[in-house]
Amino acid sequence: MRHTLPIAPQFYVTAPQPCPYLEGRMERKLFTALQGEGADQLNNSLSQQGFRRSQNVLYRPSCTDCAACLSARIDVSAFRPSKSQKRAARKNDYLKRRANSPWATDEQYDLFRHYLDTRHADGGMADMDVFEFAAMIEETPIRSRVVEYADPETDTLIAVSLTDVLDDGLSMVYSFFNPELPQSSLGTYMILDHIDIAREAGLPYVYLGYWVPGSPKMGYKARFSGLEAYIQGAWTRVGNPSDLTDSTHHPLSTAPIAEQVASIQLPDRHPTKKG
Template sequence: MRHTLPIAPQFYVTAPQPCPYLEGKMERKLFTALQGEGANQLNDSLSQQGFRRSQNVLYRPSCTDCAACLSARIDVSAFQPSKSQKRAVRRNSYLRRRANSPWATDEQYDLFRTYLDTRHADGGMADMDVFEFAAMIEETPIRSRVVEYSDPESGNLIAVSLTDVLDDGLSMVYSFYSPEQPQNSLGTYMILDHIDIAREAGLPYIYLGYWVPGSPKMGYKSRFAGLEVYSQGEWKRVKDPCDIAHDGHHPLSTAPIAEQVASIQLPDRHPTKG
């Protein structure tokens, strides 16, 4: 009987472009396609090594002269809410949560546009049209959910999170919400609610994407107890965010691409039986 060997993922590097978080810096990403029968296993494995999903691509920062972007996650067992986070839960306790299959709607897109136009009008997603939005939501080869939060009285959609279900946690791929209620801290509330969902499901982690110390856009992630960052090949507990913010990453801390790819642990593949 003829046997075929499994095809290992191929990794590529993007061309440098201006960093959206740190002025004067250039960003570069290491990425691979997410497809085929082993997509879930690959996503699980690489997420545990600091990668993030965008549609059918997994990527990780690989900048030549900066290592400020740190993949962040919350250890659910170590999390305890602060007083301000408890207030956020109380303010939003009226919302109704509903988890759906990854399907884009006009109502989602309207909220998304309002969110971008108010909060990120100069960001990289500012020009995203309805078709690109649908692709962001629907083009997923893995187990994903759209978690919606609505006002039960008006029926209005208030907040949305595109969330991947991993074997060890929930990955909040992208979230957006009504900017008309800044006092309600909806972004914080969605993370807190996902922590509750993970607890109920027995999942140990909430993956938050990248935290960039010193970037105001990312500061909220450092306010969660039990925060861990992926650095030098392992997850480390953040005891004091200020220690990391003043760490002063040296350019030589970024390994060459070949070394980065060689150190990536790929999921085990079952041998073909014949």
């Protein structure tokens, strides 16, 4: 008997492991493979439902005793830069932007290692070698770009963002920069520049990944106006970030896995052709 792969994506759950954002808590992820002819459609659909891409996997937090981790995006039409963000833009407007196909280079990896060793030496990516880095950059079944920012005089690489191009926006998969330039606010600048790129391309959103209210590592995301968070199945405009506390996301609000999977809207694999 010949067996065929299932048409619908199959969802799985990771084993619990220590949360990298909130001390004393455990994280768990719901995930599915991103592959085949429908990869772009699936990525677009699930990104709009709070999922994120890591190489050929789409995942979303599904913790049993916490729901503090929220997918975040910026509504480009509602964004208004603050005074500090305007200063960050001015400090870095000398940088040369270049968008390339997803191909890893030694210069990127050197900057990546310097960034991790300085900023995230105890993080989950701290031991990533050059081959794993190349896989992170290059193993993408969808439309991705490596957006580099370089000093135009020396051509020295200053910052990098691995960015996916979605139907409704840009998704900043992973970003890193020269940690010896803290006063330049390079992380903020890259988000500001992606907002400009999205606006120029007519794309309504910039996806920032996950945001954990109360986590110092994630605090910078709350400083962007027009911020939306994916809460209980819907994108919600964030007013005062301090209102989004753990009491707002009681652990009992986390639905069982089977119920979560059943509520996921999958793309139509055979859309009706327009006449």
